[in-house]
Amino acid sequence: MTEPLLRIAGLCKSYGAVIASDHVSLNIRAGEVHAVIGPNGAGKTTLVGQLTGEIAPESGTVRFNGREITRWPVHARARLGMARSFQVTSIFPRLSALDNVALAVQAGAGHGFGIWRPARAEATLRAPARAALERVGLAGRAAGPAGALAHGEQRQLELAMALAMGPRLLLLDEPMAGMGPTDSQRMIALLAALKGEVAMLLVEHDMDAVFALADRVSVMVYGKVIATGTAAAVRADPAVRRAYLGEDEAA
Amino acid sequence: MDNPRAAGARRAALIGAACALALLAPALAAAAGADYLIGVGTRALILALAGLGLNLALGYGGMVSFGHAAFFGAGAYTVAILGFHATLGEPLLTWPFEIAGTESAFLAWPAAMAAAGALALVIGAISLRTSGLYFIMITLAFAQMLFFFFVSLEAYGGGDGLGLWARSSLPPLDLHDPWQFYYTVLGLLALFAVLKGRLVASRFGLALQGIRDNERRMRALGFPTVRYKLAAFAISGAVTGLAGALIANHAEFVSPALLSWQRSGEILVIVILGGMGTVAGPIVGAIAFVATEEALSQWSEHWRIVFGPLLVLAVLFARQGLWGLIAARERIHD
Numbered sequence A: 001m002t003e004p005l006l007r008i009a010g011l012c013k014s015y016g017a018v019i020a021s022d023h024v025s026l027n028i029r030a031g032e033v034h035a036v037i038g039p040n041g042a043g044k045t046t047l048v049g050q051l052t053g054e055i056a057p058e059s060g061t062v063r064f065n066g067r068e069i070t071r072w073p074v075h076a077r078a079r080l081g082m083a084r085s086f087q088v089t090s091i092f093p094r095l096s097a098l099d100n101v102a103l104a105v106q107a108g109a110g111h112g113f114g115i116w117r118p119a120r121a122e123a124t125l126r127a128p129a130r131a132a133l134e135r136v137g138l139a140g141r142a143a144g145p146a147g148a149l150a151h152g153e154q155r156q157l158e159l160a161m162a163l164a165m166g167p168r169l170l171l172l173d174e175p176m177a178g179m180g181p182t183d184s185q186r187m188i189a190l191l192a193a194l195k196g197e198v199a200m201l202l203v204e205h206d207m208d209a210v211f212a213l214a215d216r217v218s219v220m221v222y223g224k225v226i227a228t229g230t231a232a233a234v235r236a237d238p239a240v241r242r243a244y245l246g247e248d249e250a251a
Numbered sequence B: 001m002d003n004p005r006a007a008g009a010r011r012a013a014l015i016g017a018a019c020a021l022a023l024l025a026p027a028l029a030a031a032a033g034a035d036y037l038i039g040v041g042t043r044a045l046i047l048a049l050a051g052l053g054l055n056l057a058l059g060y061g062g063m064v065s066f067g068h069a070a071f072f073g074a075g076a077y078t079v080a081i082l083g084f085h086a087t088l089g090e091p092l093l094t095w096p097f098e099i100a101g102t103e104s105a106f107l108a109w110p111a112a113m114a115a116a117g118a119l120a121l122v123i124g125a126i127s128l129r130t131s132g133l134y135f136i137m138i139t140l141a142f143a144q145m146l147f148f149f150f151v152s153l154e155a156y157g158g159g160d161g162l163g164l165w166a167r168s169s170l171p172p173l174d175l176h177d178p179w180q181f182y183y184t185v186l187g188l189l190a191l192f193a194v195l196k197g198r199l200v201a202s203r204f205g206l207a208l209q210g211i212r213d214n215e216r217r218m219r220a221l222g223f224p225t226v227r228y229k230l231a232a233f234a235i236s237g238a239v240t241g242l243a244g245a246l247i248a249n250h251a252e253f254v255s256p257a258l259l260s261w262q263r264s265g266e267i268l269v270i271v272i273l274g275g276m277g278t279v280a281g282p283i284v285g286a287i288a289f290v291a292t293e294e295a296l297s298q299w300s301e302h303w304r305i306v307f308g309p310l311l312v313l314a315v316l317f318a319r320q321g322l323w324g325l326i327a328a329r330e331r332i333h334d
Helices: A044-052 A074-080 A097-108 A123-135 A151-164 A181-194 A207-213 A231-236 A238-250 B004-031 B036-060 B069-088 B105-127 B133-151 B178-201 B203-213 B215-221 B225-251 B261-274 B281-299 B304-317 B321-327
Strands: A006-015 A018-028 A033-037 A059-064 A082-085 A169-173 A199-203 A216-221 A224-229
Touching: A006 A044, A018 A033, A018 A044, A018 A059, A018 A224, A033 A044, A033 A207, A044 A074, A044 A082, A044 A169, A044 A199, A074 A082, A074 A097, A074 B215, A082 A151, A097 A123, A097 A151, A097 B203, A097 B215, A123 A151, A151 A169, A151 A181, A181 A199, A181 A207, A199 A207, A216 A231, A216 A238, A224 A231, A224 A238, A231 A238, B004 B036, B004 B178, B004 B321, B036 B178, B036 B203, B036 B225, B036 B261, B036 B281, B069 B105, B069 B133, B069 B225, B069 B261, B105 B133, B105 B225, B133 B261, B178 B203, B178 B225, B203 B215, B203 B225, B215 B225, B261 B281, B261 B304, B261 B321, B281 B304, B281 B321
Parallel strands: A033 A199, A033 A216, A082 A169, A169 A199
Antiparallel strands: A006 A018, A006 A059, A216 A224
């Protein structure tokens, strides 16, 4: 298969004088972990927004799984197999952890409003939800309200919700944000275990995570992708060292 | 924190006691020599049904509708207009197909729900493009439009309203008998409370609550959230429309006042006072509302001076509503 899972071509988006995406082109192959790094304000989150459908690009195209989805609404992309986690934890705090994941299963379970059977008694929703919680190590916390989980656990819950959608591609917007070293290590191990099974676009500041997980790395500066390649190649790229890594390593 | 199981048992006991009281209420009123209270109770139950309808949009869907009087009034006018044509013996419509008037509850009440539901579908489809304060304002605006539409509808009484020749016929019952009408309303309220209980625990209901709590997340999970909200809004309007059909029967009179913004506010207050997002809340709210109104209005004609502050206190001190206060918080399920 030569067609990549996700093909981004020439995406442009600006906010007034600020150019957030300047002809961004990227490919993500099936099963690949592709990290996008870059200093703050480089346009990484805007890029994620254009992939999920929350932000409309001014020009350029997004093709996913062989279809052009540039103008598709958010929910339709999700149903096609694109799952995201949010930079700021986004869960349903009043519902139990299991309910949170069961909603994700339900979203992927097909059309039809069930209006009669109690959804909390449906094994076809609960069993996959439990499996996803187990996968991220939250099996013991299924019953309590999601809002009562610790920060790191909530990030794990987000991942469980994304997994429960049965995605082809995970869009992970800073999954390690705000985590201590222990939680970060656990999240890296979780993502490493998923490698190969599902493709990931990983936006992350934590260089340890990026170099541990990524097959390829793209570097963004001022809305432009200035380099793409293996971690080692990108690390050695003089333009990247100048623009980004140099400062980081000196710090 | 309450033990969930104890809270559940307490809730079950409360609901059982309330059902027993509701069943015995007409007999108690008659024994006390206050037969007019049966009518008051009937009105409270009708408002409870209206609140139950609104709660689906407000409490479960997070849609603050300030225009539910439109659906209440649409339901009421449907019954009144169909009855009016039945009395005249003239069809309501001759083209493109003939619609004859009717006094049958089996036809008029479902028609009232259909009319209110269809109206809610149209108003919702437009209003749901907005959210927050704008949603409140646009639903209010639609209700006001409808209010003035009925004011200017001279054929059906205009601003003076339209009397019903008779209550709907629901054989073998005679709805002119206050007892039978009371139990009919009580039965419908119980039926819709059970249906709503099923609905909010279903896939649709959980998705709706997810949208209320975090709509952006639901979209990212793959839910077409607007479609869900619109469906909930239409069902909500239809149920409030049925309450309207009942109030038309209760008063044997309809007027544009049924569609006034004050009426929308009243239904909102009933839901908020009783407890949003619970099945029992609007029922408790409606009974408390009507009982307080009744008690205070006997005491003074300026009863609203006391009623207003009481409502403010109730909302301040019972954030979960009266039902939340007496039955403890909703249990979080496994």
